[in-house]
Amino acid sequence: MTLWEIDVYPAKGQPDLLGRNALSAARDFPFGHALRLQAAQGYLLQGGVNEQRIRAILNDLLVDAVVENAVIAPTGDPALVRPPGDFPFLVHVLPKPGVMDPVAQSALQVIQSRGEAVDAVRTMRKYWIGGIDEQQLRLLCGKVLANDSIEQVIVGPLLLRQLESASPSKFTRIVVPIRGLDDAQLMELSRTGQLYLTLVEMRTIQQHFRQLDRDPTDIELESIAQTWSEHCSHKTLAGRIAYRDENGERTFQNMLKETIFAATHTLRQRMLENDWCVSVFKDNAGIVRFDENFNVVFKVETHNHPSAIEPYGGANTGIGGVIRDPLGTGLGAKPVCNTDVFCFAPPDTPSEDLPPGTLHPRRIMKGVVAGVRDYGNRMGIPTVNGAIYFDPRYLGNPLVYCGNVGIIPRDKSFKKAQAGDWIVAIGGRTGRDGIHGATFSSAELTSESESISGGAVQIGNAIMEKMVLDVLLAARDRGLFSAVTDCGAGGFSSAVGEMGEEIGAEVWLNNAPLKYEGLSYAEIWISEAQERMVLSVPPESWPEFHALCAAEDVEATILGRFVPTGRLKLLYEGQEVGDLSMEFLHGGRPPVVRDAVYQPPTVEPLRDAGGGPAADGMNSLADALPKILASLNVASKEWVIRQYDHEVQAGSVIKPLVGVQNDGPSDAAVIRPILNSQRGLVIACGMNPRYGDFDPYHMAASAIDEAIRNCIAVGADPGRIAILDNFCWGHTDRPETLGSLVRAALACHDIAIAYGTPFISGKDSLNNEFSYLDNGQKRTIAIPATLLISALGQVDDIRKCVTMDIKRAGNPLYVVGSTYDELGGSHYALVRGLSGGQVPRVRTETARRTFECLHRAMHSGSVRSCHDASEGGLAVAVAEMCFAGGLGAELQLEKADYQPGESSNYRAVALLYSESNSRFVVEVDAERQTEFEAAMAGVAAKCVGRVTAAPELKIDLPVSGYDFCWDLASLKEAWQAPLRW
Amino acid sequence: MATPRVLILRAPGTNCDQETAFAFQRSGAEAEILHVNRLLEAPRRLGDFQIVCVPGGFSYGDDLAAGRILASHIRRKLADELREFKAAGKLILGICNGFQVLIKSGVLLADDAQGMPATLTMNESGKYEDRWVNLIADGSKCVFLEGISALTLPLAHAEGKFVARSDAILQSLDAAGQLVLRYTRSDGQPGNDVPYPQNPNGSQANVAGICDPSGRVFGLMPHPERYMDRTQHPRWTRGEGHDPGDGLRIFENAVRYLR
Structure with a gap:
């Protein structure tokens, strides 16, 4: 067994693009100008292969001899540490074990398919560095070359002799004694177990298990925490709120239901038989009518906290996640375009002003754009619309909104899992990645977040998702499943829990295909590994479904069965590890009761700084x-826009950049989702956090107006515009912060009704604050209240745009x-x-x-x-x-x-x-x-x-x-x- | 003669298959989208078709460089069948990722003793870009470009820089008339000096597309399937663009050749 290292350098006369990127990123730091650097793309191949075989693999797959040169040797060989010039330092950057490495995965797959005796592959980047001192090198590695939430840095020769492999975990059923805990201990458990539940919730769980006369297992606690998380249940905004403003007091039993949903309800009542809303606030995305054959679905999500820690992976999995929403809506919609809106601190923020634990905003922006680019482009979904908003208050907590529009045949717009159906998982394998994403996103970011929740950060693998998309739509058209949903926050726990809510489910956790051994049953259950969908497949359709997936190399596995018991039963190797009533899981959460207050500011005349x-x-x-x-x-955002493929699928009508030199800022994008029809979709957005500093009501009203007028400006029919809300707010435990959100929701209600423009879906992300210690003082930066309104319009005839x-x-x-x-x-x-x-x-x-x-x-x-x-x-x-x-x-x-x-x-x-x-x-x-x-x-x-x-x-x-x-x-x-x- | 049948070869990550099939259908062909696994299982199926098109996308994620894994599959399992296919006077088209696949599989340019004579590599700008370009075409050699001298088309790629292994190879390709599609200046000025972004990727000799010595195998970086109608042109609201779009003519040429 040898560990071979292959370093691929650009050939003479070819640019060192990897090095150039690093140099450009380093310019935000004082040492950036003295820095000299040369880079290589590296591969580590482990196996019983000799040099001749390695060279064959190399020429066939890894090196393009026209433009590249390779150095190849077993790790530790002097040939690998011979500098290509005057470079005192050598740095290797490798993904940490367990971090998704799509290139390595593809390489391993194709190399093994050739019958070569290679059993593991890892990629790396190799940097030769000069012009800076050792201290600056440390800074360069930490701030520019690597992100230690997902990567490891090795300075000097790479002495690795073997790639890590995981060992199988020994099965132990873990029971968490909860019945005897006092309040302080309950909260300690909530924190150390990363459950992020409140005391009232912990007490409710305790009470429940006291009644059952037993203690919960770890997986039962995790299931409840995932289901009750802010991310999955939206308990604050859908909770009880006592709100007070200058117009008096108002008590909401369910704030969202009584404001935003209520507006849509009123409009649908008014439209009667002309109601063009199909499914709103129910499924993974909102659905409205498009033409006589198709409906259109739209969803926008946020992926803020992961993007703060690892911008590329955060945005990557953000867009990957939201694409799975239309894919998991009804019986699966075909994605036709993406929209992306970001909020960052100004990219010229001096590096010395960065609080500890934050990345430089320019690095965040570049990483986020690259993440969206690489995933969206690979999926073959045009990214046609977006916006970027800058404010210093996004420094520790950037916002990344990703949206996706899909079309779906009208008769495929609804789903229902059936008792007796197999629970089937397809797509990516389950790994330890993304553990606690749902509960983590509901917590506040701190300068420590990175080390506590490193597992919550992931890298996506777009091609896996594209393969899933291809088989899913084919299976839909053949009628091979009765329901589908995406594996998002909470992983299998949320997906199976939601699908089986009204039936009951039995899950055999050891059936889940794993990326590597060593996962416990609880980790399998809550892992948020990407690119997975869960389907409800009737047993008689399973053979055909399975064959279809196999024909395209997509793994499909029976995870369990929907059974009419009203219970969620979890088994591992035949032993019961969890048994919860669906009723308690979905209905047992104590209502959150919050106070909200809003004090309208007095209007001051415009004043200068003095x-x-x-x-x-x-x-x-x-x-x-x-x-x-x-x-x-x-x-102009042209630098960003051009990196997105906005024309794939050939439906482009109004592009994001227009005009005589193709560089003017379009108000909205228009696409033609069905190539032999002239009917078009319009995608636009509206946002203005600066107005929220004055009055969130007017901010929300203005954002809706902006989104709608952007649609109107390109020719959309004002009677056929649907909108989405995405609230990103600070800590809503503070009555003033929650009050400002309620205030905005009231505007959403009023304006939607007045314009006849229904909300069809939405999402909120609360606790967007960043805390750090400054000379022992806790300091907090709260983001400005930020409401994104995304609009989906329609045009009868694109030739009139x-x-x-x-x-x-x-x-x-x-x-x-x-x-x-x-x-x-x-x-x-x-x-x-x-x-x-x-x-x-x-x-x-x-x-x-x-x-x-x-x-x-x-x-x-x-x-x-x-x-x-x-x-x-x-x-x-x-x-x-x-x-x-x-x-x-x-x-x-x-x-x-x-x-x-x-x-x-x-x-x-x-x-x-x-x-x-x-x-x-x-x-x-x-x-x-x-x-x-x-x-x-x-x-x-x-x-x-x-x-x-x-x-x-x-x-x-x-x-x-x-x-x-x-x-x-x-x-x-x-x-x-x-x-x- | 019967309607030409087109095989649109799809691999994991291919994403322009449907609109490319649509473009062929609109031009009067029958198009079938086939997963590469089916063809690898039964390479003889190629015999059912008169045109093979490798469309755009990110085959196998382009993880080891654009098009390389699909190209390697073709080299190992389909090379003989494709050689026969060519010899039978049939047509092969590679668009964007398909061009990368054709050049790296040796289907477009045969290997010499030192390997591939030319390649497509990372754009000089170091990044993926989507933009429209002006092109000049030499329709005398290449079936797909017959009667076409100038085109406007969109492109979208990160690895489209055409590089020949040596100046001599570049010159011989030029002399053989195989450099049939080139980026040109938007101001209409002639000459080889086409600055970025009009030459969007730094290609040698401004090469945007090449054909094989027979003129029946053609690969290009721009996406002709994205300009079938006037409303796909970036300035159609200014009265520019036309029906059918420049791109459709390439598909129509292919179909006409086989009729």
């Missing part, structure tokens, strides 16, 4: 435009909607360092009419381009339209509808930069102006100027005494430069 009134002069107004365009939230880039000199430009003095939370205030002001509100009645009129005008074809006004207001909207279209504009903005406030005159600044909702800038076909105006009768739509051929943006405000002219090339450069990495 507290004086904000002075808006000619220069500050002129300078603000390039500054807003260069602000991170507004700046509109983009935001202006099209032709001479066409008139209109401002649709009314402008108010709403600069609170605006990007104008941000770049000028102003505080106070009125946060934008939503006037639902006029907005709804505006959307309908504009849609009519678009449908008739008089609109040539349209862009919604959001961050940065009308000035930013027009500037973006101009540089996207490669044309200029001349505007008299004072012709736009303006509704002044009471106290002071903000006319000029408001018309330029106010972020009032429900507004658009519209370019109208010069020959069809009358037609457009007729369509817009009754709503504010004012012609304010025209498109010009000159490369400049001119805005006159004669009443206010201003006259601006910006050079468009400079504006575009300001917009593109900040994130052009």
